Amino acid sequence: MGSTTRRGVARPAVPPAEPKYRQLRTALADALDAEFSVGQVLPDERTLAARFGVARATLRQALDQLELDGRLQRRRGVGTTVAPPRVGVDVSPARQAWPGAADDPWTVTGCALLPAGPAVATALAVPRGTQLPTISRTLVADGQPVATERLYALPSPRPADGPPDAAELLAALRRQPLEGQDRAVELGSADAEQSASLDRLPGAPVLLVTTRYSTAGRVAALSLATYRADTCRLTFGDQRLALTTG
Amino acid sequence: MGSTTRRGVARPAVPPAEPKYRQLRTALADALDAEFSVGQVLPDERTLAARFGVARATLRQALDQLELDGRLQRRRGVGTTVAPPRVGVDVSPARQAWPGAADDPWTVTGCALLPAGPAVATALAVPRGTQLPTISRTLVADGQPVATERLYALPSPRPADGPPDAAELLAALRRQPLEGQDRAVELGSADAEQSASLDRLPGAPVLLVTTRYSTAGRVAALSLATYRADTCRLTFGDQRLALTTG
DNA sequence: TAGTGGTCTAGACCACCCT
DNA sequence: GGGTGGTCTAGACCACTAA
Missing domain, CATH: 1.10.10.10 (Winged helix-like DNA-binding domain superfamily/Winged helix DNA-binding domain)
Structure with missing residues (x-):
């Protein structure tokens, strides 16, 4: 050639x-x-x-x-x-607290007994398929939904006590001493339910935040939160700093 | 019809x-x-x-x-x-330390004077375009590169002292008391340079982690790290917990 | 109803890796 | 050279929003 x-x-x-x-x-x-x-x-x-x-x-x-x-x-x-600059959302585990504390900005949207999937089952150390009390919540910032969460708790010691109540469930958690809490962040894509809550199309990129709440040496609750990756930035703040974000 | x-x-x-x-x-x-x-x-x-x-x-x-x-x-x-399960990478700001500490798993790959872009300039509170000493590093896990980082430091009080030296730069930072440190995570796409280091194509999704190191009431160093979003999960651990990840 | 982004097709060629 | 994923085209229709 x-x-x-x-x-x-x-x-x-x-x-x-x-x-x-x-x-x-x-x-x-x-x-x-x-x-x-x-x-x-x-x-x-x-x-x-x-x-x-x-x-x-x-x-x-x-x-x-x-x-x-x-x-x-x-x-x-x-x-x-x-697009406007991304919204900063504080997700620092430094402030150790159970969900539903006084200054908790999340809004409860539902409450149900759901079977534990594989990931949830291993994290909570319960048999796969165990019926667990769950709470669904959303987080709104600047008038826009930015995240949805599903919180899984260990099953009540006295089972079959009717449909779970969100306020009661959160109160029961708060009665226990919170020993520790840790988080992980990874990329995911929104499923049908999540994308509907977030006002996005299915498959939209989301930041998946997994939080484990532990008490008495074991994980007592697990939170799976999905944040809109396009509109928000997760911040892990430091109380000793008070600077505006660049 | x-x-x-x-x-x-x-x-x-x-x-x-x-x-x-x-x-x-x-x-x-x-x-x-x-x-x-x-x-x-x-x-x-x-x-x-x-x-x-x-x-x-x-x-x-x-x-x-x-x-x-x-x-x-x-x-x-x-x-x-x-694909295998994602690799967990600890990025918890709980362990407050300057980069380059004894147990720091990052590897220095370069060192240069670079002009501050808009984002870097505002974060470090210096005029845009200021020549800043920088260090490039990479993080390897399981034999695969999972992240690249560019660390920006404030300009030396005695400028024009030749090309910067990485070890010296890190030592200079460590001599100062670290007052605070905070992080933010957001979604991004790899530029040409980053994607080459990460063995990916340009535009590949990455988790962009911004870390501000502050001393004496101001930000003294800024780290911009990009993690391969497909292969890793960022963990913000809690020392009080010692549980295997689900 | 008109205009937008979202989905889908059937094909072509390119860049890269392996043998 | 042969096979893989990556890029690109020119077109069609669908789903949704708003005037």
Whole structure:
């Protein structure tokens, strides 16, 4: 073929060959910084794709990444807007407390007996499928739902005492001394139920926070919370610092 | 049109109409649980797509989500394999210490003077573009790189003292009393440099951990660490607990 | 009803890894 | 060279929102 590659176009050296959607992402990110303000709506995808001379699918790849980075917000039937900075949500385990304390910002949305799935069963050291009292809660910040949580407690020593009551369940937990608490954060994707609560589509990226509350040497409660990854930032604060977030 | 919708197919009620890639995701997840073990390679995408009767792009949407959930691992030119459970990485700010302490598992990979970007400048309260001494480090777990970090320090009081030295820089930080430290976690996508260190493609999802080290009432150092979101789970442990992770 | 983002298709070619 | 996942296209239709 001689000294040509790719449809006969001469190449003096080996370029890094950054994919098109990546260059697009950069171009859009720069434009966002320079010419757009928070809340402003972008041109629609078909127009943008035509303007940049790419297929709509390619443009969407670039938009997907910008959305992952929290820079854009897309709503079906409405359009794409420049996203505001992420909301900081304090999830520091430093402040050791049972859920439902006085200053707890979560709102109870439901309460039920549910069977323990594999992960919950091992964490609470109960047989798989055990019926556990659970509480569903949501967290709202700036008028938007940012997280949903399912709290699993150990089964009551006196079972079959009717449907569980959320306030009672939380009170029962608070009566025990909280010995310790630890957290883990990982990436996940919202299931149907979670995405409905969070006003997102199924599969939307979420930050999954697992909290184990322990008392008397064993895990007494387990919280599985999912935070909207596009709109919030989890902060693990330090009481000795009082600085505004950059 | 009478009582029909969608190409004349009668519908008794309004089904939730879950998208095809979502049903595929569920089917694949179930198959993964039932018939596959960690490390096993899946059939290639073209075969899978044909087997499920969908276009390859649709199948890939399902695989994308499973990869986001850490259940699959895809490598170009090789294939798709069942991913091992995520690695837990301790990032608890409870253990207050400057980076580079004796038990610090990070490895220094570079050291340079770099201008402060917007985010770094505001966090460290220096003018934008200020030349700051920086250290690049990586974290390896189970033989795989799981995170890269850039540590920004305040400029030396005696500037222009030649290129910075990593060991010296860390020692200088340790000489100061560490007053406080706080962290934030958010979702991001890897840039070209980060993705190269992490053995991933650009744009891969990462967990971005921002740590501020403060002394004498101000932030003295800032760490921006990116963790592979597909392979690791950040843990904020509690010394009072010694339980194996579920 | 018009316009938006979301889903889906059928194909092509590229970059990379292995043998 | 042959097979894998990654990128890209040009089009179609669907689901949702708002005028």
